[in-house]
Amino acid sequence: MDHAAVLALYDREMREGARPDGPAARIERAGGVVRQIADASGWNGVLWSGLDAAGADRAIREQIARFTGLERDFEWKLYAHDEPADLAARLFAAGFRAEPAETLMVAEVAGLALDMAPPAGVRLVRATGPAGVDLVVDVHERAFGTDGTALRHRLLARLAADPGAVVAVAAVADGEPVAAARMELVPGAPFAGLWGGGTVEAWRGRGLYRALVAHRARAAAARGCRYLQVDALPTSRPILQRLGFHPLSATTPYVYGS
Incomplete structure (x- = not known):
């Protein structure tokens, strides 16, 4: 894989050329910034910026004014290769707080092994409606210790608006x-995003994460996606590298608000 070329493609198609990630969201482009505005349960934040040192502080103030005017907490999704080089320090000085950094990892679907099955006695259940979504959200809450209300709302809304835009699956x-994950797709985009892969503690280390990656990769291949993309935590990065994913950059969520 040509890492620089694929990263440039990702920036161009999925960040600068971003499409809204749900029916209640819209993309705005203003002053060298691409942002998503969604309802209170959706993702609100900055996806891409093309800034220089002279205009960065002004652009940061404009984003704060835009989102706080809508009474939205929001995230500035900062990548290690974004400019200016001190953008992280500028965000911190403006009142943002950094959440744990993740690694942007990408794999070509054609190069992945797709024949990994879950352990004996485990079946994969695709979420196509409320009952399946409840399975996915239940795992999310137990695996990550967070409230799944917003995730439930987003999944149900996306499935109702465009069932082909999301693949959510639970291992039962x-x-x-006992494990769950989802894949989000944008029509015509070369990348499909893998999100929310989690396993309850008693079932970790049994190959469920790998089986869920393979399941979603097969779905991506069937839809003609060339690449899979993951924002990987340190616990997932070694598994993904063994599966054929390549680290391309680091990404840190900078959060503004409660």
């Missing part, structure tokens, strides 16, 4: 969901 053992 003895009637209980």
